[in-house]
Amino acid sequence: MIRGVIMxxxxxxxxxxAAMAKNIQHGKELFLAHCSACHLASGAGGVHFGSAVSADLRAPGLETTYHNNDKLLLRAILDARDETDEPLDAPMPAWRGKLTQSDAQDIIAYLKTLHS
Ligand code: HEC
Known part of the structure; x- marks a missing residue:
């Protein structure tokens, strides 16, 4: 009985x-397809678009801004709104309608694996 519970x-x-690894892999594919052009494949960002600069999306940067709050991160990705609910600068797109919430969650899981 105990053995069964432990097993x-x-x-x-x-x-x-294993499910988590699958989500991270899916998030990586989505990130490389949709985000890396502006945020770089490494996630380091720093690309200039006029006066806007693409954000560093690696874990330490996101933790500082969003304090590990996945709801705020989801809003940033899906609605292009920052941690205070202000619109993010162009050309950061709002991904709602192009990515599902679960796609965005997978991207967040992948971003959490990126460190400088
Ligand atoms: C066309 C260029 C472009 C693309 C494509 C793009 N971004 Fe961005 N992103 C930006 C810019 C520029 C900013 C900075 C906006 C600002 O500072 O207000 C930004 C900001 C962000 C932020 C906010 C970070 C912070 O520190 O507040 C997140 C999160 C983000 N992007 C995630 C993504 C994800 C995930 C994708 C792909 C699904 C993506 N972006 C695709 C240009 C882009």
Whole structure:
């Protein structure tokens, strides 16, 4: 009985980390297809568009701005609004309608793996 519970726990943990790895991989593909032109493949950003500069999307930068609040990050990606709900500068697109919420969540999972 106890062995069964332990096996179940181990199996559950490895299944969920496999699901997580799949989400991260999907997020990486979406990021490279839709975001890397402006934020660079590394996520480091720093590309100038007139007076706007694309943001550094690697984990430490996002943690500083969004304090690990995935709701605010989702809003930034889907609605192009910053942490205070102000519109982000052009040309950051609002991705709602082009990416689903679950796509954006996968991208966030991938961004969290990026460090400088
Ligand atoms: C056409 C260029 C462009 C594309 C494509 C683009 N971005 Fe951006 N993004 C920007 C710029 C420029 C900013 C900075 C806007 C500002 O400072 O107000 C930005 C800001 C952001 C921010 C806010 C970061 C912060 O520190 O507040 C996030 C999050 C973000 N982008 C995620 C993404 C994701 C995810 C994608 C792909 C789905 C993407 N962007 C695609 C140009 C782009």
């Amino acid at each position: 179940g726990l181990i199996l559950g943990a490895s299944l969920s980390s």
